[in-house]
Amino acid sequence: MFWKKFFKPEKPSQSQSVSNFSQTGSMMQLGQAGRDLQQSQTGELQTQQQGLTGTEVVTLLEQLEAAVKGTSLDPTVQEELLDYLRPAKREAAKETPNKGLVEKNLKQVSATLNTLKETTEAGKSLWQTGTEIFKAVAPWLGVAVAFFGL
Numbered sequence: 001m002f003w004k005k006f007f008k009p010e011k012p013s014q015s016q017s018v019s020n021f022s023q024t025g026s027m028m029q030l031g032q033a034g035r036d037l038q039q040s041q042t043g044e045l046q047t048q049q050q051g052l053t054g055t056e057v058v059t060l061l062e063q064l065e066a067a068v069k070g071t072s073l074d075p076t077v078q079e080e081l082l083d084y085l086r087p088a089k090r091e092a093a094k095e096t097p098n099k100g101l102v103e104k105n106l107k108q109v110s111a112t113l114n115t116l117k118e119t120t121e122a123g124k125s126l127w128q129t130g131t132e133i134f135k136a137v138a139p140w141l142g143v144a145v146a147f148f149g150l
Contacts, residue, residue, distance in 0.1 A: 052140040054092050057102075060133045061089040064109075067129045071122040077112070084108040099141050106141075110134060110148040 052060075068081045088105035091097045113130045116123025134148040141147075 052136065054094070054097055054140075057092045057137055057140055058089055060136055061085060061092060064130060064133050065089065067126055071126055073116070073120065073122050073126070077116065081109055081112055084112075103141050103143060103147070106134065106137065107148065110150075114149050 065082065065085050068078055068085065071078065073081075084105040088102045088109070091101045091105075110130065113123065113127045117127035131148075131150055134150060135145050138145045138147065
């Protein structure tokens, strides 16, 4: 018993390495559960930019608004689309926009355009324009493109 106190067995050392490995834009952490675990974490954390600014979103929504006004759609339908587009554009122009409000309004625009593409030729053309704009705006809103029914 006395002898065991003086000659403690050494802790086994373990290592883990990864070679020929490339990882971009994220963190990497390795570890192995065991008796004593020491971990080190290396890498660069890069935040993904949302791409568009509020001003650019407003410009895109203005393009969609102009496209709606330039179609041969029934004036009632045009006005319905504009009733949702205008508040979305106004909110996007704010310094700290409520993106949830923009989402809700653009979702309504998308639903209306989706119905129109099935019923009118002008609706098909407008849907194509809307699709491109929704694809560009979705990351700014923090939603998937599928949110707009694309």
